[in-house]
Amino acid sequence: MTTEQRYTKEKVTHIRHWVEKKLFSISTTRAAEFKFKPGQFARLGLATTTGEEPSIWRGFSMVNPVDSKELEFYAVVVPDGEFSPRLADLKVGDDIYIDKNPIGFLTLDNFPNGGKSLWLLATGTGLSAYLSIIHDPKTWSLFDKVILCHGVRYINELSYQEQIQTWQQQWGERFVYLPLPTRESHLHYPQHRLTTLIETGKLAELAGTELDPSQACVMLCGNPDMLADGRKILGDLGFATGRRGNIGNLAVEKYW
Numbered sequence: 001m002t003t004e005q006r007y008t009k010e011k012v013t014h015i016r017h018w019v020e021k022k023l024f025s026i027s028t029t030r031a032a033e034f035k036f037k038p039g040q041f042a043r044l045g046l047a048t049t050t051g052e053e054p055s056i057w058r059g060f061s062m063v064n065p066v067d068s069k070e071l072e073f074y075a076v077v078v079p080d081g082e083f084s085p086r087l088a089d090l091k092v093g094d095d096i097y098i099d100k101n102p103i104g105f106l107t108l109d110n111f112p113n114g115g116k117s118l119w120l121l122a123t124g125t126g127l128s129a130y131l132s133i134i135h136d137p138k139t140w141s142l143f144d145k146v147i148l149c150h151g152v153r154y155i156n157e158l159s160y161q162e163q164i165q166t167w168q169q170q171w172g173e174r175f176v177y178l179p180l181p182t183r184e185s186h187l188h189y190p191q192h193r194l195t196t197l198i199e200t201g202k203l204a205e206l207a208g209t210e211l212d213p214s215q216a217c218v219m220l221c222g223n224p225d226m227l228a229d230g231r232k233i234l235g236d237l238g239f240a241t242g243r244r245g246n247i248g249n250l251a252v253e254k255y256w
Ligand SMILES: Cc1cc2nc3c(=O)[nH]c(=O)nc-3n(C[C@H](O)[C@H](O)[C@H](O)COP(=O)(O)OP(=O)(O)OC[C@H]3O[C@@H](n4cnc5c(N)ncnc54)[C@H](O)[C@@H]3O)c2cc1C
Pocket: 041, 058, 059, 060, 061, 062, 073, 074, 075, 076, 078, 080, 081, 082, 083, 084, 085, 104, 124, 125, 126, 128, 129, 253, 254, 255, 256
């Protein structure tokens, strides 16, 4: 008796390197049956030798809209990492394996009633999950305003600028984008950590929107220290994850 495989074999269709040897996006073919909710992630697998079964797996959030023909992932190269340097070295036409079951809870299911504003707070590749969420029309029917804050070390790590500009044109004042490079100064970008900006009230000022727990919902994704600090600061303001059937106004996802 054969057991059905848990994954499908796909092909790499496109790779874009945003910052050489650090940040890249990779697109793949997509199995017709692969369905996901915006904000979820897929387990990607690589084989050690061509033709062998995949032996190493890692999770990556989908960046693309739910109905696109292909899947897209945004990733960082972790030097000495087992998986990400190999992923970054793939070429168009190479094999990649994708687990049939997408997973993850950083989705709009956390906020079924929506609210005035949705704050998508990311550092680094934490941006990935938010891109598929912003693509989703449901996000815009649940929330009046979407605020995307992206903390990075350097300005050239602010990826997906063309897509972000398209959303700015499409949604006007309903979409606020705050680029936050921490290790490089810029005339128009504040050089501060996200957590500092929340704590001082500056983030709300920059967004032109109150960070009010009775009207706002917040998602946090990125560096685990940022998640820990952010949870504490937001908790003090009145934000909490949902539990025991109570709907929350905070959702957090850990990448490592
Ligand atoms: C739910 C989920 C979703 C994820 N989505 C993404 C994604 O969209 N894009 C992405 O690049 N990674 C994502 N990751 C992380 C990814 O699965 C791998 O951990 C990452 O590619 C490193 O694997 P590695 O084998 O090269 O390094 P490993 O040998 O596994 O080294 C792990 C170390 O690398 C560092 N690290 C891991 N991931 C990151 C990261 N994203 N940014 C900065 N440092 C990191 C940490 O210090 C960690 O301890 C996700 C992880 C989870 C659990």
